[in-house]
Amino acid sequence: MPRLPKWLREVGWRAVAGALLLGGIIHILATMAVPIVSSGHAFARLQDSLPINQMVLLPPPAPGKQPLPFLLPDALYAMCRYDISVDLILVNAPMTQAGWTLSLHTPQGDNFYVMPAQDSRRGAVSLTLVPSAERLGEFAATPRRISAQETQVASPSWQGLVVVRAPLKGLAWRAETEAALRRASCTPVKRS
Amino acid sequence: MIEAGSRLSTQSSGPWTTWSAAGRPDADPYTRAHTARNGLLPLASTLEITYQAKADSRGGRLNSGCEYTIVMENLGATWWSLAAFDGQGGLIQNAAERYAFNSDNVMREPDGRAIITLARDARPGNWLPITGSRVNLVLTVQDPAWAAAVYEGNAKPLPAIQRLACR
Numbered sequence: 001m002p003r004l005p006k007w008l009r010e011v012g013w014r015a016v017a018g019a020l021l022l023g024g025i026i027h028i029l030a031t032m033a034v035p036i037v038s039s040g041h042a043f044a045r046l047q048d049s050l051p052i053n054q055m056v057l058l059p060p061p062a063p064g065k066q067p068l069p070f071l072l073p074d075a076l077y078a079m080c081r082y083d084i085s086v087d088l089i090l091v092n093a094p095m096t097q098a099g100w101t102l103s104l105h106t107p108q109g110d111n112f113y114v115m116p117a118q119d120s121r122r123g124a125v126s127l128t129l130v131p132s133a134e135r136l137g138e139f140a141a142t143p144r145r146i147s148a149q150e151t152q153v154a155s156p157s158w159q160g161l162v163v164v165r166a167p168l169k170g171l172a173w174r175a176e177t178e179a180a181l182r183r184a185s186c187t188p189v190k191r192s
Numbered sequence: 193m194i195e196a197g198s199r200l201s202t203q204s205s206g207p208w209t210t211w212s213a214a215g216r217p218d219a220d221p222y223t224r225a226h227t228a229r230n231g232l233l234p235l236a237s238t239l240e241i242t243y244q245a246k247a248d249s250r251g252g253r254l255n256s257g258c259e260y261t262i263v264m265e266n267l268g269a270t271w272w273s274l275a276a277f278d279g280q281g282g283l284i285q286n287a288a289e290r291y292a293f294n295s296d297n298v299m300r301e302p303d304g305r306a307i308i309t310l311a312r313d314a315r316p317g318n319w320l321p322i323t324g325s326r327v328n329l330v331l332t333v334q335d336p337a338w339a340a341a342v343y344e345g346n347a348k349p350l351p352a353i354q355r356l357a358c359r
Contacts, residue, residue, distance in 0.1 A: 031221045031225050032226060034194065034224070038229050041229070042227075061283060061291070064282065068231050069281025070230075072273055072330075074273055074294050075293035099334065108228055109234070110216070110224070111216065112217050114236055118332065119233075161233070163233065167273070
């Protein structure tokens with residue numbers, strides 16, 4: 001049986017276990033830090049092309065002109081970079097065909113709300129983005145009063161992305177789909 | 193663990209792999225790190241599942257030197273999309289400006305199946321052009337019932353990627 005080198009025999013099992021534990025902790029902390037410290041996440045990549053609290057219709061995906069990697073090429077996108085630290089945001093989106101989606105994302109990419117268009121539920125969707133209860137605690141003022149018909153969605157972060165995705169049936173439908181997507185909006189609403 | 197995933201964070205079906213908790217706020221740290229590092233913006237996997245394949249069903253790396261066929265069936269009434277990307281997630285330049293097929297625009301056989309051919313040069317039917325030495329296929333399936341089945345480990349089998357011929 002081969003003998004271990006002397007220096008290795010002098011390393012105690014406690015030191016080995018400690019090193020493994022320390023390595024594991026560093027690995028876990030580094031993994032958890034990636035969404036926070038990474039400069040390549042979707043929000044950072046889109047930040048410059050999306051003015052704040054304004055819905056923007058993105059050009060159709062094309063080689064070399066994709067806003068994000070692996071973005072569906074057979075769909076058109078309208079996006080809004082929201083910030084609810086001052087005003088609330090009223091989001092309106094047409095959901096004209098099955099396959100359309102309205103989704104809300106945190107800067108780290110978490111999709112905390114998504115609404116798909118379905119055969120039984122088509123037409124314009126309207127919702128108000130408000131701070132989550134724990135964030136609201138940082139404000140002395142209460143949010144504005146809401147009506148029974150209004151849908152409010154609590155955002156876990158002050159900033160994030162609203163994405164309206166419209167699948168393309170084909171080139172012949174592009175103009176019609178673009179016209180529908182242009183009706184999507186992102187409007188600041190004063191707190192009262 | 194962050195780039196390729198593990199059995200804890202991904203599920204595989206033939207050549208297709210999906211990050212099981214992609215997009216979800218309660219996703220594991222590896223999934224969240226993968227999403228952030230690669231600049232992805234997935235919908236929550238409770239609604240939509242995104243599969244990626246880098247190899248054909250026999251394990252060969254997808255590349256434009258070969259021709260492949262995929263028979264889309266067993267996907268039911270769900271909305272799906274099949275797109276071809278290069279190794280970095282960019283669209284593949286082609287004169288036809290065709291980058292994907294979906295359940296709305298694909299041509300179907302009389303029995304409802306859709307046969308998609310991936311090749312460098314034009315082919316009759318649903319031809320998806322590919323070029324370059326590394327091709328990534330992305331299959332997106334939007335259906336809450338499908339997503340629930342994936343979550344419970346009862347997902348239906350996915351279409352095979354058959355290699356037909358190589359130059």
